[in-house]
Amino acid sequence: MNIEKNISSVKERIANICYKMGRDPVSIKLLAVTKTHPIEIIETALNAGIEYIAENRIQDAENKIPDLLKKYKEFHFIGHLQSNKIKKLMKLEPDLIHSIDSLSTAGKLNDYLIRINRIQDILIQVNTSGEASKFGIAPIETLSIINDIDQLSNLRTKGLMTIGMFTDNKDIIRNCFRILRELFEKISKIDFNNTEMKYLSMGMTDDFEIAIEEGANILRIGSAIFGPRNF
Numbered sequence: 001m002n003i004e005k006n007i008s009s010v011k012e013r014i015a016n017i018c019y020k021m022g023r024d025p026v027s028i029k030l031l032a033v034t035k036t037h038p039i040e041i042i043e044t045a046l047n048a049g050i051e052y053i054a055e056n057r058i059q060d061a062e063n064k065i066p067d068l069l070k071k072y073k074e075f076h077f078i079g080h081l082q083s084n085k086i087k088k089l090m091k092l093e094p095d096l097i098h099s100i101d102s103l104s105t106a107g108k109l110n111d112y113l114i115r116i117n118r119i120q121d122i123l124i125q126v127n128t129s130g131e132a133s134k135f136g137i138a139p140i141e142t143l144s145i146i147n148d149i150d151q152l153s154n155l156r157t158k159g160l161m162t163i164g165m166f167t168d169n170k171d172i173i174r175n176c177f178r179i180l181r182e183l184f185e186k187i188s189k190i191d192f193n194n195t196e197m198k199y200l201s202m203g204m205t206d207d208f209e210i211a212i213e214e215g216a217n218i219l220r221i222g223s224a225i226f227g228p229r230n231f
């Protein structure tokens with residue numbers, strides 16, 4: 001397992017698709033998804049040029065993020081947020097939470113942010129595959145929920161996130177990403193107080209090339225950098 005080599009290969013694949021699409025690779029944030037991997041492995045990635053890291057479980061993040069402080073540029077939280085974990089997550093000072101998937105979670109997060117006098121950047125997770133097993137807001141309800149979240153004083157919605165369907169069928173995956181991009185473009189045209197459509201977070205190890213073609217500007221990549229995860 002050579003993490004340096006994996007990172008350069010991922011960056012090269014990103015650059016190739018960007019070239020094909022006439023996009024600037026610099027406009028794409030590469031998030032290394034460090035879940036299940038120990039600190040030493042994460043440090044290797046940070047030394048090899050990774051700036052943005054992401055975890056999906058609060059407890060794992062609590063065990064690692066404080067020890068990595070200042071070695072990364074940004075820490076993102078990408079997992080489902082339970083309301084009883086809000087306080088713990090806020091201690092880790094995430095730069096961006098990708099996975100706000102209900103108005104009720106947004107409301108509870110906002111209440112806590114008011115108490116600690118902090119502003120938090122978030123993305124809204126949309127369930128573009130329609131799978132019952134996935135978290136996220138239904139595409140058809142997204143605009144109305146964003147409208148409600150826009151009223152919450154301490155949250156700043158910065159865009160949308162989705163997980164493509166787990167399938168080998170590229171057209172189905174592309175369709176998930178297209179749904180998210182179309183929502184993003186539609187919502188971009190609306191004037192809000194606390195909401196802007198800046199980030200489109202989509203694309204993982206098996207589908208990030210399609211995601212770039214469909215407009216992603218944050219990629220969340222684990223296995224292609226760190227190898228397969230042992231559960």
Ligand SMILES: *Cc1c(COP(=O)(O)O)cnc(C)c1O
Nearest residue numbers: 033056078204205220221222223
């Ligand atoms: C684990 C995870 C990823 C990364 O998955 P890989 O297929 O290993 O690249 C991306 N996004 C979320 C939300 C994840 O939980």
